[in-house]
Amino acid sequence: MKISYVVGTGIGILALAIVISATQSYTDSDEKVRIAFFPSIVHAVPIVGMENKIFHQNLSDETQIEIKIFDSGPQVIESLFSNSIDIAYVGPGPVINGYLKSNGNALKILAGAADGGASLIAQKESGLEDIENFDGKRIAAPQISNTQDVSLRHYLSANELTPVEKGGTVYVLNIANPDIYTLFAKGDIDGAWVPEPWATMLVQDLGGVRIFNESQFWPDEQFSSVLLIARTDFVEKNPEIIHSWIKSNEETVEWINANPEKTKQVYSKFLKNYMGKTLPDEIIDESFSNLIITSDPLRKSVFTFAERADSLGYLGRSGYDISEIFYDDNISVKSVGMSDNG
Numbered sequence: 001m002k003i004s005y006v007v008g009t010g011i012g013i014l015a016l017a018i019v020i021s022a023t024q025s026y027t028d029s030d031e032k033v034r035i036a037f038f039p040s041i042v043h044a045v046p047i048v049g050m051e052n053k054i055f056h057q058n059l060s061d062e063t064q065i066e067i068k069i070f071d072s073g074p075q076v077i078e079s080l081f082s083n084s085i086d087i088a089y090v091g092p093g094p095v096i097n098g099y100l101k102s103n104g105n106a107l108k109i110l111a112g113a114a115d116g117g118a119s120l121i122a123q124k125e126s127g128l129e130d131i132e133n134f135d136g137k138r139i140a141a142p143q144i145s146n147t148q149d150v151s152l153r154h155y156l157s158a159n160e161l162t163p164v165e166k167g168g169t170v171y172v173l174n175i176a177n178p179d180i181y182t183l184f185a186k187g188d189i190d191g192a193w194v195p196e197p198w199a200t201m202l203v204q205d206l207g208g209v210r211i212f213n214e215s216q217f218w219p220d221e222q223f224s225s226v227l228l229i230a231r232t233d234f235v236e237k238n239p240e241i242i243h244s245w246i247k248s249n250e251e252t253v254e255w256i257n258a259n260p261e262k263t264k265q266v267y268s269k270f271l272k273n274y275m276g277k278t279l280p281d282e283i284i285d286e287s288f289s290n291l292i293i294t295s296d297p298l299r300k301s302v303f304t305f306a307e308r309a310d311s312l313g314y315l316g317r318s319g320y321d322i323s324e325i326f327y328d329d330n331i332s333v334k335s336v337g338m339s340d341n342g
Contacts, residue, residue, distance in 0.1 A: 031060070032063065032065070032066055033063060033064070033065050033241060034066045034086045035055075035065060035068070035085065035086070035088065036070055036079060036087070036088040036089070036090070037088065038069065038070060038089070039271065039274070039275060040196065040197060040198075041288060042113075042117040042196055042225055042291055043114070044113075044256060044263060044293060045089065045113040045228075045249060045252050045256065046089045046113070047266070047270050048252055048255065048256055048263055048266050048267070049248055049249065049251075049252035050067060051269065052266065054248050054251055054252045055244075058244040058248045058251075059241065059244050059245075068084070071176065071178075072146070072176070073090045073091050073143070073146050073147065074146060077090070077095070077107075080098065080106060080107060080229075081098070081102070081106060083231070087110075087230045087231075087245060088230070089229075090229060091146060091147030091148075091226060092147055092225075092227060092306075093147040093149070094145070094146060094147070095302075095325075096302070096305065096306050096322060096325070097314065100320055104321070104322075104325070105232060106232060107230065107231055107232055108229065108230055108232055108235055109228070109229050109297055109326045109327060110228045110229060110235075110245070110249070111227075111228040111246055111249050111250070111297055112224050112294050112296045112297035113226040113228055113253070113293070113295065114224070114292070114293060115215075115222050115224060115293075115294050116213065116215040116223060116291045116292055117195050117196045117225050117226075117290055117291030118147070118151065118195045118214040119196075119210050119211070119212065119214060119290065120139075120152075120155075120191060120192070120193050120211040121184075121191060121199050121203060121208040121209065121210055122191040122208060123208060124208070124209055126209075128191050129209070129211055134159075134169075134170050135161075135169040136171075137171065137190040137191065138171040138189045138190050139173070139189065139190060139193065140175050140180045140183065140191070141172065141173075142180070142194065143176070147195075148193045149172075149174060150305065150308055150309050150312065150314065151193060151214055151217075152193040153172065154308040155193075173189060177198045180194060180202075181202065181205075181206075184202050185205075191211070192208075196288075196290055196291060197283055197284065197287040200283050200290070201283055204282060204283050218301055218304065219301065220300075222292075222300075222301055224297055225291065227302070228245075228249055230242060230327075235327065246327075249295055250295045253294060253295045256293045260288065264281070264284050264285065264288060267284060297326065299326065303322070306320065
């Protein structure tokens with residue numbers, strides 16, 4: 001089995017030097033799976049699964065794997081729409097938006113990969129530990145409508161605060177994670193709602209303060225931060241591959257939870273081999289301590305996330321339905337949104 005890595009556009013991952021291996025060329029007769037994920041700690045499942053060759057062990061010897069590395073969920077969904085990838089690991093925000101944008105036709109959620117792993121990090125003396133001090137503050141999150149952006153804006157709304165562009169008093173800046181790091185270092189932003197390892201990097205490298213871990217604001221303190229998805233047409237045409245991938249995803253989760261120290265070593269080796277540099281052990285250790293690796297998609301949190309995104313106007317004005325978003329049909333709970341006037 002051949003595995004090749006391709007770096008997606010606009011990557012800038014971890015502000016490290018990027019090493020790109022040669023792209024494998026394929027003929028029409030080749031059976032291949034094109035998989036997308038991020039090089040971040042919350043994507044430990046695809047990283048460890050690939051590095052330990054767990055995924056390819058459950059596929060036929062003729063199946064080739066092509067890996068594409070991204071740093072943005074919306075980019076992943078656009079690549080899925082353009083038939084450039086088959087399977088992906090991505091947050092619930094882009095997944096839900098992509099599903100609705102395609103009228104429910106483009107993708108299915110197959111499983112989960114991570115629970116939690118995002119935090120609000122603030123500058124010392126920013127006062128962001130008290131909600132009364134948010135007026136006039138500049139708080140960053142990655143790309144608009146991505147998972148952290150929705151969570152930040154929902155948090156503001158729940159506390160009767162509004163972004164400046166909506167006539168409010170809080171400046172919400174949508175900036176790529178490497179640029180958030182740079183602006184935080186310069187003191188140009190007061191805080192950032194970011195995933196791991198970025199959150200821990202802001203704390204350990206730049207003296208930031210972790211105001212809270214996002215998990216505390218979710219039902220049962222659980223929220224699916226990374227989901228395993230696939231193109232619907234790929235699912236329908238390749239049921240054996242999908243079955244094998246779901247099985248491998250579960251086996252990888254079990255291995256990670258049984259081998260936490262080895263997992264950190266595998267992740268560090270991955271960064272070194274494919275990104276050119278790695279992260280300090282203390283950043284990797286703290287980052288992993290702030291998330292849970294699980295194959296459970298935590299369906300309740302996906303439906304809750306959709307409700308929150310809809311309340312922000314991200315899901316359109318005519319209501320939404322994600323009741324068929326999961327791969328299996330054993331879902332009795334409907335999640336049909338109301339219009340903005342409802």
